[in-house]
Amino acid sequence: MLRRVIIVTAGALALLLGGHGLLPDLNGFTPVLESLLPWLGLGVPILLVGALVSRSGKAALAVLLLPGLVWAVMFGPDLLRTAPGGPSDLSVATLNVGVVNNNSGRAVRAVAKDRDLFAAQELTPGGPAAKELDQVFPYKAQVSTIGLWSRHPIVEQRRVDIGLAWTRALRAVVKTPKGKLTVYVVHLASARPGATAKRDDTLDHARRLIDRDPSEHLLLLGDLNTATTDRKRSDLVPPLLDAQQEAGGGFGFTWPSSFPITRPDHILYRGLTATSAGVEEAAGSDHRAAVATLRLK
Numbered sequence: 001m002l003r004r005v006i007i008v009t010a011g012a013l014a015l016l017l018g019g020h021g022l023l024p025d026l027n028g029f030t031p032v033l034e035s036l037l038p039w040l041g042l043g044v045p046i047l048l049v050g051a052l053v054s055r056s057g058k059a060a061l062a063v064l065l066l067p068g069l070v071w072a073v074m075f076g077p078d079l080l081r082t083a084p085g086g087p088s089d090l091s092v093a094t095l096n097v098g099v100v101n102n103n104s105g106r107a108v109r110a111v112a113k114d115r116d117l118f119a120a121q122e123l124t125p126g127g128p129a130a131k132e133l134d135q136v137f138p139y140k141a142q143v144s145t146i147g148l149w150s151r152h153p154i155v156e157q158r159r160v161d162i163g164l165a166w167t168r169a170l171r172a173v174v175k176t177p178k179g180k181l182t183v184y185v186v187h188l189a190s191a192r193p194g195a196t197a198k199r200d201d202t203l204d205h206a207r208r209l210i211d212r213d214p215s216e217h218l219l220l221l222g223d224l225n226t227a228t229t230d231r232k233r234s235d236l237v238p239p240l241l242d243a244q245q246e247a248g249g250g251f252g253f254t255w256p257s258s259f260p261i262t263r264p265d266h267i268l269y270r271g272l273t274a275t276s277a278g279v280e281e282a283a284g285s286d287h288r289a290a291v292a293t294l295r296l297k
């Protein structure tokens with residue numbers, strides 16, 4: 001009986017991993033499940049232990065290879081990838097500093113060092129994080145609870161609409177030594193089980209912004225509340241590329257900071273080449289920072 005349970009469960013796990021894209025949305029529950037998709041691989045060793053303890057035989061052990069193989073094909077490249085390296089023109093970071101965070105200044109201090117661009121979300125206007133960043137960078141564009149700080153001149157800036165009641169996105173043009181770079185900083189609506197409609201709407205707004213923008217060199221930075229494995233992220237990737245997927249090793253989980261299990265924070269781009277990407281701790285924030293170096297084409 002136990003052997004049958006193990007075999008059926010292993011088969012179901014393989015189907016869920018490989019066929020999750022065929023599942024219905026289920027009122028927003030499936031995208032949330034997809035946000036944790038890599039963690040389903042933990043089911044393989046658990047089932048393996050059960051098979052060994054119950055002496056379920058070679059048949060059950062053989063079936064367990066299937067979900068393990070599916071997981072390896074899906075996520076093995078993320079674990080084996082190395083940064084392409086080479087010269088870079090920009091070092092960038094994005095961090096959700098935490099809306100109620102008296103330590104936000106400490107959170108940004110170490111991450112901002114040696115960056116050319118720093119995008120922040122959940123800022124308190126005039127709060128510790130903003131004050132700290134003002135001391136590090138000569139240029140900034142800030143709207144409501146989001147902002148962009150830069151070592152290069154910001155020659156254009158404006159707020160943009162992503163379908164929320166208050167502004168949580170901006171567009172800035174940065175004059176770099178290699179030419180102009182358009183930067184969007186966005187903080188999309190939250191996604192929770194059974195409540196992803198508003199997040200999906202803000203994703204649609206973000207995609208329309210990108211499609212309508214003729215800029216050759218473009219960055220989109222921020223907390224998208226959309227994991228790398230969430231089906232809705234395909235609204236943005238492609239047409240944009242993901243720095244972590246192109247040049248980072250591992251999954252790049254950023255939330256929660258104490259034990260990251262998913263990646264809602266992203267560095268997306270077009271007209272550039274990512275040379276490295278990763279995650280850095282930001283003491284005091286409930287997120288970790290997503291960081292990358294890039295080269296303008």
